[in-house]
Amino acid sequence: MNVLIYIESENNAPKKSSLEAVAYGAAIAKGQVVAVAPSDADTTELGKYGVDKVLQFTVSGKLEATQVASIVAQAAQAQSAEVVIFAKSILNDLAAPMVGVHLGASVASNVIEMPDFSKGFVVKRGVFSGKAYTEVALNNAIKVLSIKKNAVAMTEKGKTAVIESFSPSVAASTITIKETTQKTGDILLTDADIVVSGGRGLKGPEHWGMIEELAKTLNAATGCSKPVSDMDWRPHHEHVGQTGIKVSPNLYIAVGISGAIQHLAGVSSSKTIVVINKDADAPFFKAADYGIVGDAFDIIPKFTEALKNTL
Amino acid sequence: MKILICISHVPDTNAKIPFKDGKPDLAGLTFVIAPYDDFALARAVELRDQTAGKLTVLCVGKADTEPTIRKALAIGADDAIRVDAEPTDAFFVATQIAEIAKQNQYDMILMGRESSDYNGGQVHGMVAAMLGLPCIVPCMKLDLNGNVATMYREIEGGKEVVELPTPFVAGCQEPIAEWKIPNMRGIMTAKTKPLKVVSPVATAISTQVASYEVPAARSNCKMIDAANVGQLVELLKNEAKVI
Ligand SMILES: Cc1cc2nc3c(=O)[nH]c(=O)nc-3n(C[C@H](O)[C@H](O)[C@H](O)COP(=O)(O)OP(=O)(O)OC[C@H]3O[C@@H](n4cnc5c(N)ncnc54)[C@H](O)[C@@H]3O)c2cc1C
Ligand SMILES: Cc1cc2nc3c(=O)[nH]c(=O)nc-3n(C[C@H](O)[C@H](O)[C@H](O)COP(=O)(O)OP(=O)(O)OC[C@H]3O[C@@H](n4cnc5c(N)ncnc54)[C@H](O)[C@@H]3O)c2cc1C
Numbered sequence: 001m002n003v004l005i006y007i008e009s010e011n012n013a014p015k016k017s018s019l020e021a022v023a024y025g026a027a028i029a030k031g032q033v034v035a036v037a038p039s040d041a042d043t044t045e046l047g048k049y050g051v052d053k054v055l056q057f058t059v060s061g062k063l064e065a066t067q068v069a070s071i072v073a074q075a076a077q078a079q080s081a082e083v084v085i086f087a088k089s090i091l092n093d094l095a096a097p098m099v100g101v102h103l104g105a106s107v108a109s110n111v112i113e114m115p116d117f118s119k120g121f122v123v124k125r126g127v128f129s130g131k132a133y134t135e136v137a138l139n140n141a142i143k144v145l146s147i148k149k150n151a152v153a154m155t156e157k158g159k160t161a162v163i164e165s166f167s168p169s170v171a172a173s174t175i176t177i178k179e180t181t182q183k184t185g186d187i188l189l190t191d192a193d194i195v196v197s198g199g200r201g202l203k204g205p206e207h208w209g210m211i212e213e214l215a216k217t218l219n220a221a222t223g224c225s226k227p228v229s230d231m232d233w234r235p236h237h238e239h240v241g242q243t244g245i246k247v248s249p250n251l252y253i254a255v256g257i258s259g260a261i262q263h264l265a266g267v268s269s270s271k272t273i274v275v276i277n278k279d280a281d282a283p284f285f286k287a288a289d290y291g292i293v294g295d296a297f298d299i300i301p302k303f304t305e306a307l308k309n310t311l
Numbered sequence: 312m313k314i315l316i317c318i319s320h321v322p323d324t325n326a327k328i329p330f331k332d333g334k335p336d337l338a339g340l341t342f343v344i345a346p347y348d349d350f351a352l353a354r355a356v357e358l359r360d361q362t363a364g365k366l367t368v369l370c371v372g373k374a375d376t377e378p379t380i381r382k383a384l385a386i387g388a389d390d391a392i393r394v395d396a397e398p399t400d401a402f403f404v405a406t407q408i409a410e411i412a413k414q415n416q417y418d419m420i421l422m423g424r425e426s427s428d429y430n431g432g433q434v435h436g437m438v439a440a441m442l443g444l445p446c447i448v449p450c451m452k453l454d455l456n457g458n459v460a461t462m463y464r465e466i467e468g469g470k471e472v473v474e475l476p477t478p479f480v481a482g483c484q485e486p487i488a489e490w491k492i493p494n495m496r497g498i499m500t501a502k503t504k505p506l507k508v509v510s511p512v513a514t515a516i517s518t519q520v521a522s523y524e525v526p527a528a529r530s531n532c533k534m535i536d537a538a539n540v541g542q543l544v545e546l547l548k549n550e551a552k553v554i
Contacts, residue, residue, distance in 0.1 A: 064445070065436065065446060065448075066439070066440075066445060066446065069436075069440065089467065090448075090449070090465065090466055090467055091466075093432050093436075093448075094432075094435075094436045094446060094448050094482075095436070096433075096436070097401065097405075097431075097432075097433035097434075097435075097436035097437045097440070098436045098437070098439065098440040098446075100402070100433075100437065100440075101405075101436075101437050101440035101441055102440060106402075106517045106518050107401070107402070107433055107437075107517075107518070108518065109430075109431055109432055109433060110430065110432075119521060122521050124524075125430075126430060127428065127429050127430055127523075128322075128328045128335070128427075128428055128430075129324065129427055129430060130526075131327070131328045131525075131526075132328060132330070132335065132523050132524065132525050132526070133523070133524045133525075133526065134520045134521075134522065134523050134524070135520070135521040135522045135523075135524070136518050136519065136520055136521065137518065137519045137520075137521045138517075138518055139515075139516055139517060139518065139519065140515075140517055173445060174445050174475050174476060175445050175447070175473050175474070175475045176473060176474045176475065177471050177472070177473050178461070178471075178472040178473060178474055179471065179472040180466070180469065180470075180471045180472075181469045181470055181471075182466060182467075182468050182469030182470075183468045183469055184468070186468060188467050188468050189468075190467065193553075194553070194554070218554065230486075235469075236451065236465065236470075236486070237465055237466075237467070237468060237469060237470070242324060242346070242427065243346055243347065243484065243485065250553045251547065251551070251553040251554065261324070261325060261327075262324055262325075265324075268526060271551075271553060272547070272551040272553045273529065274543070274547070275532070285532050285534075286528070286529075286532065287528075287529055288529060288532045289529055289530075289532060289533065289551065290532065290533050290534075290535060290543060290546060290547070290551075291532045291533070291534050291535065292534070292535050292536075292537050292540070292543065293534065293537060294537030295537075298537070299537055299540060302540045303540045303543065303544070306540050306541045306543075306544045307544055307554070310544050310548065311554065
């Protein structure tokens with residue numbers, strides 16, 4: 001069984017999430033592990049996590065999902081790949097189902113664990129916005145997966161990947177990008193090992209300094225609840241929950257967030273959850289591992305100070 | 312403009328999902344238009360008004376989805392199509408939507424970013440690939456100037472302004488529009504607006520749910536005294552081992 005992994009690059013290197021996808025692919029492959037990667041992505045790391053062969057393509061400008069899908073489908077056909085793996089990202093989440101259609105494959109999104117082969121090809125994913133999980137059997141000969149962060153342990157295989165140049169035919173897109181606003185240098189919510197989120201309990205955007213300071217100390221990304229982004233205290237892309245970003249970090253710290261079911265939907269697959277809230281009855285405590293009842297304005301600066309002394 | 316809005320019929324997002332014999336037991340729950348689809352519908356109604364066009368609402372589902380479809384008609388869709396089938400997975404639903412779209416040639420196919428039950432985020436991408444159309448997800452703003460659309464698309468850590476001509480598929484999320492609540496007149500006229508029921512086209516079963524699992528509740532939350540934040544640092548470091 002050959003496996004194909006689509007690699008996204010950032011600063012001339014494969015994204016960390018793409019390396020997780022490689023580790024996932026290497027763990028299930030019984031044949032070749034092939035990566036299809038833009039030529040600016042350094043290939044050393046790909047071999048390290050188990051890629052046998054890299055198909056390198058040259059891109060000019062940003063790819064649209066239809067173009068990614070076309071490149072990946074051509075690569076999958078050329079390599080007779082039976083499993084195609086994407087790391088979860090906004091663009092990949094859209095490209096994966098398109099590849100599924102091109103290849104006549106079964107598609108599963110937001111996969112959180114290694115497949116179970118004892119019952120065929122069965123993967124686990126969240127449903128009902130974090131309230132449950134399902135095991136889904138993928139029936140078609142070809143499978144396309146998009147995997148969430150922390151779906152696999154990162155095992156080094158120490159291979160040296162063979163590099164082949166790859167020239168898929170890619171049609172131009174009718175979509176024109178007019179303007180891009182993107183905060184660079186910040187840790188992305190979906191990539192972060194630690195997320196610090198603030199809610200309406202923080203009373204206003206002017207109080208986010210202490211949240212940012214705490215996040216900086218922990219090398220964490222910042223998030224928020226929906227009302228906070230609705231009121232424009234924070235940008236929309238920081239909004240966590242059922243209608244926002246779903247995160248699965250090692251540590252999620254919620255400050256002044258009550259823990260409404262729709263917010264919990266976005267954080268329930270976090271490994272450890274810490275809740276700081278002045279109301280001892282806030283529902284979030286029931287979904288947390290550690291809690292402090294008290295005033296965030298008093299606790300957060302002290303917590304940050306204590307961390308600085310330890311880390 | 313001929314606009315198609317695809318809605319899924321899902322349990323109210325405030326509801327706890329009860330499980331019985333290892334399966335979700337949805338019988339007693341209130342069903343709604345999925346929240347993202349509701350945002351897309353609201354914008355679709357505005358664009359229909361702006362272009363003096365026609366808005367069709369489509370749902371793949373059995374007869375029990377009709378009250379949800381009628382609600383979309385009450386909010387402002389002109390007519391409705393129900394593909395009479397249990398929506399077994401994203402591929403099945405996408406195949407049905409693509410079939411209807413081929414017959415009717417819409418200028419724009421709007422959906423939600425993701426259903427709130429199976430959270431696939433796949434139907435729009437599949438429909439776009441089946442029809443050979445461009446697709447924008449997640450679309451947070453959508454304006455029309457003639458047949459050219461300007462949209463805001465969320466990207467990691469920011470947003471893009473993009474432009475493209477119709478036809479296209481878009482998966483929408485807020486703040487594309489404010490949710491609309493049906494008024495009395497809407498509710499009355501919805502009863503007589505056309506709702507066509509069509510049979511599904513046959514497809515192979517691509518994916519099948521093998522089992523469900525309800526996540527274990529977190530073992531009791533360990534409470535730490537507000538005067539002793541050092542203890543939290545200690546526990547995160549040595550017990551949880553996450554910092
Ligand atoms: C269809 C739908 C989808 C939704 N999707 C989302 C979503 O994706 N994400 C989301 O977050 N919400 C979502 N919501 C909204 C959700 O229901 C809640 O309204 C929201 O999460 C509440 O945000 P909050 O916790 O910041 O505010 P509140 O509920 O107002 O909570 C504020 C908390 O701060 C605490 N507090 C106040 N002062 C202090 C202080 N000084 N120190 C410490 N604590 C303090 C209070 O005790 C309180 O618990 C959705 C709602 C609907 C209907
Ligand atoms: C009784 C019952 C059992 C079901 N069992 C399963 C199951 O086992 N596995 C499973 O995957 N799904 C099941 N569903 C179907 C589920 O409700 C979805 O309609 C479908 O699977 C697509 O889910 P998705 O999460 O991939 O959609 P997404 O790709 O997340 O949806 C994106 C957008 O597509 C549109 N859309 C989605 N579904 C429909 C629809 N039915 N009609 C019109 N537009 C739609 C909406 O605009 C939505 O925002 C079941 C539904 C019912 C009523």
